[in-house]
Amino acid sequence: MKTRINESSAYCYELLMLPSIAQFDDQYTNLIGQWRHILADDELVFDQVQEELARLSSSINSFYLQANGQFFVTELIDCFPKFPDDIESLIELLGQMDEATILKMLAQLLQADQPEALSAAEVFDLLLEESFTTEQYWAWAKAIHDPLAFIHGFCQLIFDLDRFYQSIYQQYEKERSDYAQRLDVEDLLRRLPMISTDFIEGLQLDEIWVTILSPIFPQLVIMKHHNRGILLLSTRHEKLWTGHELSQEDFFDLLKLLSDPTRYQVLVRASQAEWKAKDIAEELGITPAAVSYHVSRLADALLLIYQNPNDKASIKINQELIRSLIQRLSEDLGLDE
Template structure:
């Protein structure tokens, strides 16, 4: 396993993710354990401060800063340009390069952004057909579809918005720079993966791979792993985005203590959520089909999926091509073992 780190690249990636910081804090802190809240106490305050600074731009952020799978459409533009051999040294250089992209290139990036698995199959697919199979809220799908219809004008508006937000974010980026650099210089990826048993498959996948690591500020609580075929991204087809406290957060889930135990039981006690967990771990699982089978909306399926992922019960399946998610077997085994021990149950 080998990886590279470039501080400029990391800061560029972080500044393409600013829409994360515009949503209400409770949307992503609701499922945090008390241990996680303790670890992130100062960072949660910073998150709230940034959110207030960005509040006047909230409507434009939702409409233009398209987000999914842990990164934004602006992140996709940046990665596309890196793979084209460009290496902008500042966000202003990135803005200029994005504005110079052809309409065809913009559509290539939007298809890359939306592709679930095989880009070669998705590159000529109609946007509406692609969106039908994605676990996104109806509002998010509408924003993406609107963006695609006037993509050149939408990208111009996105760049204008980014140009307004980037200067506002600079004090916070500078505030976390020392922490990010320290984390990047002392990081051992093998140790991070070992801290979370459910990432064992990821460790196996990365063992013989080289990839770039992007380290971002702790208030973004990110751990995103991405693989793209070499045909599409010849220079940067594997990368990991992780925030500078992700090792501490993962470590806090190592032991099935009382807090984690109660959180898991609470998550599984919702019958619909339990059925969503079972359905998502089946081959060829589609959100739309699951919603129809359970008599709920696609947005509800997405809501339950997020809760299951937050509780570490649902993890990405990196072995089976036709199965996107897998249940966290080690965590469930620990749960069953605790119940057996508490009630002296025999096998």
């Protein structure tokens, strides 16, 4: 499989992903708590980003929609025939979208694997199945009611992000370049604990394009775009999973994550040889979308590892991490004595 570093699109990717950092404390620090330590030398930069995002919180809440642990931009990226290399091309692509395309992306975010385009009324029906706050519900309702106005507002948000972020992005140009030069993509994919070799092979990709992100992003994302794979990787992401010992902060974060009874039951059922989100949902009395959300949180915490997407069960439990968790409990409670 061919691999290549795609430097030209990095800034557009970072702009599209930037508002997700506003959810940092909820979605990342509570999962793997090392990230703030990793960013210790860049605390002022990270705080500046947080302050700017807080200033734009109204626009982010209105136009940076999310559901089931996924953001609207995930569907947006998948929709592009070719990912843009600059802001002008990005805005042009967004401006070319029609109402039907936007509604389909919104429907996909609410309920994955929609076989065909839905009307606004049908997308509203999907919205009613979600457990959103009042603010989230109205943001979604407005987007469904007027998709073109929603995209216009999203474009304005991109412009507002660009105004403050470009200088920050430039600060990390050398770090991104140095990391790209020493990165062995194939070796990295073999060593990733959260993505198995079978998963990569199961995607049946002709090539993988790797985009190096600035260190303020904790994400590692791999997706399929037509016959090409897209790997988004932070310059410091490896520091999250190269340690062999479970730190005290990670230990407490994992306990907090598993303290949710429903999430723990999802983990237990996902450990079975074969399972389906629909079956787990019926058994636990929740929606398939809720199951997908809990699976996403468990995968972010590395408690679940992605496998071959063509298998009936595409993920498995991370036995090594769970054993480390159990061992830590045994040591702290003196069960080995």
